[in-house]
Amino acid sequence: MAWDPFQQVELWQEREPEPFQKLDSLAALAPELPDLPDDAPPFLTGVVGYLGYELAWSLEVIGEAKPRRYAVPDGVLMVPRRTIVVDDERKETWVAVVADNEAEKVLQAAVEELLCWERESLVEMAPVKGGPIQMVPEIAPDDYFQRVQRVKEYIGRGDIYQANLSYRISGSMNGDPWQLYRCLRKANPGAYSAFLRFADHAILSSSPEQFIRWEKGWIETKPIKGTRPRGREQTEDGRFKEELAASEKDRAELLMIVDLERNDLGKFCFPGTVQVPVLFAIEPHPTVWHQVAVVKGQIRPGVTPGQLMAGMFPGGSITGAPKIRSMQIIHELESSRRGVYTGSIGYVDRRGNGEWNIAIRTMTWWNGELSFHVGGGIVADSDPRAEYEETIAKGKGMMEAIRRFSEREPAAAGRGM
Template sequence: HKQYFIRNFIVNNEKGRLKEIFGENDLIESGTGTDEIIKRTSSEIRIINERFRTGLVDIKDKIVEKYLKNPVSGLELKSNLTKDEYDSGVNKTREHIYAGDIYQVNFSQRFKAEAPVEAMDLYYILREKNAAPFSAYLSFPEFSIGSSSPERFLYLKGDIIETRPIKGTRPRGKDSEGDLKNARELAGSIKDGAELNMIVDLERNDLGKFCYYGTVKVAEHAVVEKYARVFHTVSTITGQIKKGIDAADIIRAAFPGGSITGAPKIRAMEIIDELESVSRGLYTGSIGYISIDNTMDLNIVIRTFIMKDKKFYYNVGGAVVADSRPDMEYQETLDKGIAL
């Protein structure tokens, strides 16, 4: 009997029946040499990728040009919290810290506005104005999601796992001198450094649940990274996962990310649930992929909007520690919100 590799197929779940639909050109005989299979497949992938990328660039350029010529104005952003309410939440969090309940909590507010643009348009404008390495766009019948996340939650390749928590934010300067000033201020911030140290310790502990003893390392610590609108301090923690561990095991042990909950994680989440008046929903969750070979790359859902019924919503938050000042914490959320 001949055996075939099927390169393309569609699974149609129709009334509970699965159908595989493919054409003659989608079959490669098993006797075909490996080098020939790789050569043919790689060539087709390059062609498809080029068509896909070219099409997206054309769409993006047209959308961006449209709104540059006719910018949207008069949008009124509304928060679910007044400044006084946000300040009160920060102070209540500090009370928990002084009581010994927690060391740090990520406290957030949610903004909403009427959106006289399509979700895809808004996402492409976001990509143009606030590019970030872990962006995503998802469209569903009832709502759409556009993310310009700068933060990687988990990256698994082979048996090596990586997480890159972010703590500390400063706006970009108006010029190179302003950039340098703000980057140095962030690098020298004792408070931001303490926030990151706590989360690095938490993430090391999370990775230790499924990595071999002694393999969890802080590869980089407190590196100031430059993004389109802000600076962040970032650390990179890696480890070697134990034999038999898969992506689902890792997510179960590490989710949600420590940078957007606090430390200790469980108690921090309980306090967030107590103090935040609306559910976070997708915010601070993850978007990404898990491939058939167990490779995984997930972001942290920040700098992300959800659009539903011509309204868009997005959350912004910041870490609260013992010496946090409510006015500065509130301003940090505005800096992040403006970036979006």
């Protein structure tokens, strides 16, 4: 948990020609932050925030950006004064305070304040107070079928091998987005979840997917390709898992993205160090099964966090292959901006290490308006109806969270950024 920034920047795609340099400029403040003990957990101090999908327009020629529906920045990065990190494995809580006056009493008071805030705000929160939310897709199923067919035509012409096609679902919402995030964490917990709240907007993410993580000179990415719903009982659940593991289509889909990610890592890794230690692993998640790979490499000296992000952004698993042409086709066929969806949320810590998610299973709240996207990878033998059903499966956890919030069910407290 991090807040009270002493540095914060907003990034707008049409105003910021080099947004990833902002990450480096904030990371350059690290010498001003407290030194960390050797056994400190990740991100005790550093830069934290999100980078939206349209910031990729600064990297490649994609097309004229679509108009904004909400006045939400394409990215926000901050260096917080106050941070709490809870290590569940070691049963430890760490607190960092960036203070002008480092007198012992000032720091002691700040620590007590933070621990009191954690106890009162996260453990003993009141039941959720929501209200009816009617979420409406921006396109009908038949429209999605037609767009899938258009992608397949591009594949048949040789433009691309695969493209990730998505659509937006939106509605009005009364109530506190933090309370909705608590429902989301309960309905669809994700290993790379985050809650970020700003003056007039909030990002609620229950992402299962790591984008990139780097530490001690090595970087890895973990693309997801291939999805099946979880079964209602053990036999059905096992059948869906086996079906995904045996699917030639899904294996080919992941292999295309692994090749793309190997190429992206090669931009800043030593030759010969890029490797794929995990391929075609099947991972369980609350509402779906996912097929996952791990690609890693050793970073050449002198490469900055901003250069790492720019070299990989956006993640290949949510664009397609080849990346640039897929993004151009996505831009042609999709109806609206993606915003934070398929961008990234994460941090660069005091030691220069970083970890960022792929912002899927992610909602955006803006002044009472709520929206999220769902999508999937389209390849030559994709069945339009099956692809549409996959988007429904991916949205199931978010829709369940909205249902619980609307019906005012209590939710267990969850931790986010």
